[in-house]
Amino acid sequence: MIPEITAYWNTRIHDLEMTDAPVGTRAFFDDLDDYRFDKLHYLPRLVDFAHGFGGKTVLEIGCGIGTDLVRFARGGAQVTGVDLSQTAIDLARKNFKAHGLTPVDLRTANGEALPFPDNTFDVVYAHGVVQYTSDPAQLIREAHRVLKPGGQAIFMVYNRVSWLNALSKVMKVTLEHEDAPGLRLFSIAEYRAMLTPFAEVQIMPERFPVKSRLHKGWKGLVFNTCFVGAFNALPTAWVRPLGWHLMAFCRK
Numbered sequence: 280m281i282p283e284i285t286a287y288w289n290t291r292i293h294d295l296e297m298t299d300a301p302v303g304t305r306a307f308f309d310d311l312d313d314y315r316f317d318k319l320h321y322l323p324r325l326v327d328f329a330h331g332f333g334g335k336t337v338l339e340i341g342c343g344i345g346t347d348l349v350r351f352a353r354g355g356a357q358v359t360g361v362d363l364s365q366t367a368i369d370l371a372r373k374n375f376k377a378h379g380l381t382p383v384d385l386r387t388a389n390g391e392a393l394p395f396p397d398n399t400f401d402v403v404y405a406h407g408v409v410q411y412t413s414d415p416a417q418l419i420r421e422a423h424r425v426l427k428p429g430g431q432a433i434f435m436v437y438n439r440v441s442w443l444n445a446l447s448k449v450m451k452v453t454l455e456h457e458d459a460p461g462l463r464l465f466s467i468a469e470y471r472a473m474l475t476p477f478a479e480v481q482i483m484p485e486r487f488p489v490k491s492r493l494h495k496g497w498k499g500l501v502f503n504t505c506f507v508g509a510f511n512a513l514p515t516a517w518v519r520p521l522g523w524h525l526m527a528f529c530r531k
């Protein structure tokens with residue numbers, strides 16, 4: 280299925296519709312960074328791109344256009360990025376150039392068969408990637424293999440038992456990239472079982488409903504005016520496991 284997944288991501292740029300700036304310009308990358316970190320405001324709180332990885336070797340699997348990898352590099356990490364998609368890697372190179380940064384290595388590669396020796400990186404990061412690959416457990420094993428002993432892996436997959444999955448079914452709204460070949464959602468238990476190669480695993484559900492410019496019409500109005508407020512008024516202990524993003528912080 281890897282050729283189908285590659286073909287899909289070669290013709291799609293994640294969040295492309297959120298900017299009018301010409302593709303590949305500094306304004307384009309800045310708009311997509313703004314949109315991403317507005318939507319995912321939990322991310323820099325949990326992953327301290329600016330201060331947490333200075334001097335470390337970081338591999339991002341499925342780096343896309345390099346939005347997060349640029350943040351790691353700005354924080355002083357020595358970054359390597361791989362993605363199946365040539366389109367993504369070409370844009371990631373432009374992104375680094377637009378920011379006056381130099382990655383150690385950016386290239387197309389399959390996260391299920393990484394072209395790196397064992398025990399190479401201090402950190403391996405894959406945000407929104409494991410759920411789109413052909414054999415998620417194999418990608419996790421490869422991340423573990425290339426990580427140094429004691430190194431940290433950070434993953435994010437989508438939660439099947441989540442508010443967004445339930446809402447999309449009730450409101451008949453499609454999820455982002457729902458048509459991507461190979462997409463699968465995980466329960467927390469399934470995710471934990473897949474992460475068994477790691478000595479330590481901490482799973483944190485994140486991404487709770489916030490008002491969105493993506494949802495339009497009456498469905499958008501109901502979502503933005505009723506659902507977001509009602510959900511966020513519920514006790515945290517009830518809603519916490521229902522986050523759409525399952526972040527995992529793992530130690531080899």
Ligand SMILES: C[S@@+](CC[C@H](N)C(=O)[O-])C[C@H]1O[C@@H](n2cnc3c(N)ncnc32)[C@H](O)[C@@H]1O
Nearest residue numbers: 288341342343362363364389390406407408412
């Ligand atoms: C939803 S996008 C996420 C991109 C980026 N991580 C982000 O959060 O913006 C999924 C990316 O994973 C990449 N991908 C999927 N399977 C992969 C694999 N086996 N190896 C490398 N990249 C993969 C796709 O090409 C695509 O760029």
